[in-house]
Each structure stands twice: as structure tokens, then as C-alpha cells.
Amino acid sequence: MNNQTKTQFIAVATITSELSAVVVIAKEISLAAANAKAIAFRAGDKAKGFQPITDFISDLAKETIERVTAINELAVVLYQVTVDEFKIALSCGKFEEVIKNSDGALYADSMQKPLNNAKILMHDYRRLFKRDVMLLLTQLESVMHHAQTARVIATYSRIEASQAGEYLQSLQAVAESVDKAAQSIHGNVQRCIMALSLLNK
């Protein structure tokens, strides 16, 4: 297995692992949003500004989970392409070995066609791989954007929480947890992007 293939396998494994963590965090955000909604309901007018924010956080978490699920599906496709490319690269190597070993054999030339076909296939897989990496990068950037949005919402939440009287602490805790979760997601996605960027060099 050459270094490029190893990097590809590692990148795909990294993405899958990091995205699993993102889903867990997004579910935590969703829970925090539900919690915030209950607090805001109890707080009534004191947390009037906070109520629409909870819906927004909840939608954002839901959308993040959906996007990450779609990205994971794409990562599975990318893994399959990596496996296929690895297999066909192995075949190419073996077919070249056959040609070398069969020098002087009556039907040595007949190996050229399977080798050419394998090379075409390998080229196709490489093209597919590059295309899927680009697609993944775009989708990961959109999740990154979600994480940034969540951090902005967390800031607004803090401001709104400051006007919630005795509910200040509870709502600030919600804002903190959203902010922390968004930071974590940002880190996870950043690592995915870095792993993929290595493949784009």
C-alpha cells in the first residue's frame, strides 16, 4: 500500500470518527435547546427574547445532524472508491508483473488489453475520488458555517439571559453549553477538512 492510499484510508477514517462526535454534540445542543425552551416558558415575559432563540438553536441542531448524516453517507462512498482504487492499483501492478514475466511467451501481448482497461479504471476512480473530496469539503464547510452561527446565537442568548432575572443563571448555562458545543463541532470539522486537504495536494 503506497503512502497516498494510506493517507486516503486515514482521511476517510478520520472523517467518520470526527463526524460521529459531531452528531453526539449536535444531539446535546438539541437537548440544551429543549431545556432552554422549558426554562424560557417558565420565565414568561422575563425571557421573552430568549424564546425564539431556543427554536433557532433547535432547528440548527436538527439541520446539523441531517447534514452530518448526509456527509457520513458521502464518506462511505469515498471509502468504497478508495477500496476500489486500491484494488485496481494492485491489479495494475500484478498485470505489469505478468507482462514482465511473460516476455517471450506466445500470447504475452494479450495481457496488454486487461492492463490498459485496469489503468483506465484506476484513472476513473482517481477522478471520482477527487470529485467526492471536493463535495465533502463543500459540505463540511457548510457544517462549519452552522457552528459559527451557533456561536453567534450563543452570544445573543447571553444578552437575552441577562434580562431574565432569577432565570439568568439557568439561561446563561444554556448559552454556555451551546457555545461550547459549537466550538467542539468547529474543531471536529476543522480536523476533517485538514485530513481531506492533505489529499487535495
Place this chain on the structure above:
Amino acid sequence: MFGRDESKPENIIDSNQYMVRTANRCVLFDPGGAEIFAPMMAAVLNYVSVEQITDLFASHQDPDVISSLGLWDQALTNAKLYAPAIWEGFIRHFGCESIEYVAIPDNGATIKLDSGELQFIPAHYLHSSGNFHVYDPEAKILMSGDVGAALEPIGVPMFVDNFAAHTEKMRYFHQRWMPSNPAKKAWIDRVRKLEIDILAPQHGRLFKGDDVKRFLDWFEALPVGIAV
């Protein structure tokens, strides 16, 4: 027959590969592991072109028998693989997308090769639980897979030349790899009904003439499945 590959990696078992060729068909029997694909294919190209290889046969699922399948699958177009039905889901792990997997039922099968035929003779539990040997009634050759195999160094003669001495090279292999005495007896009863000039195992030397009968007698008397 192909084998005695001096270039093969030291720590993998040497294996015999067989080829039967008719006017329009070419069958490779137990074509071998992925490690030996290149020298095997290169040797085959002395006799037929890639396009002329129409069929593969796998006696059972072992890697030394058929782990090269994924490579044949890339190289051949419109080929068939005859292999035990019970191993289909397992053998496909080696890669079998363009090659058609023809599942051999437990009771065996016969395939036509132009005007001739080949018979897939059940040899279950010898050593694999789904196992077939191939009998060519015209050449009177039985390709006997692991039965008759001996673990010997590269470069030994093609045929057994001293049966008594050769038994020591086969004894442990048969006692340890073959699990079932009743299965062994069923196979011997079945094979004794065939007219066999050459018994051709997948490892080591081939048996011809009276050595075929000597082998069957020796094998019949040998207790197998000794590891329990």
C-alpha cells in the same frame, strides 16, 4: 500443469495449478493465491491468450486455491468460476464481479467442454466441508485437491518415484488436515469406481499407474483427524 515456482515467497506453500484446454475452452483448476498470480498468468500465456481462458475451478475456499480471484476477475471477460455452492458467499470476498459464479451442488456436477466433459466429484471434508475434485474421463486424470498432497521443497520431481518413502511426506498433512474418517471412506469408495491413470494433487508430486492404487490403500488405512 503449473507449479514448482522458484520465485514464490519462501513462507507460502507451493501449489500445483492445472489447465485443460479444448478447441474453444480453457479451464484453470485451483488457479492459486494472489501472491502467485503474476508467474501463473505469465506461464499460462505460453499456451493460451487471456481471452481464451473461459473457466476457472476452485476445489474449495482456501486462499492458496483461489485468493487470486479478484485479479482474474479484472483480467478475464465472460469467464465462469465453478466452485462449491456452500462457499459462494465466502469466495466472493476475494472479488467476483465480472466472473460468473457457478455454484456446484453438494452431489457434484458434470460440465461439457466441446466434445469432452469434466466431472466434479464430491470430496467433502477432505479437507474442506465443501470440496470437489475434478475427473477427466478421457485423460483418466483425477485432480484431487489436497488429497495426495505432500509438503516438499521446490524442485522435487513431478511424479512420485518411491511410494514407500513418499508416504512419510504425506502422513502428517493427511492426518492433521483431513478431519473425517467416514468422509475419507466415502471418497475412497467413490474414487475406486473411476479409472484413474494419474492422481494429481494440489501440492507436491503426482501419482501414476500402480501408485494411484497404492495411495488409495495407504489413505484408507490411515487414521485422520488426529488433533482432537
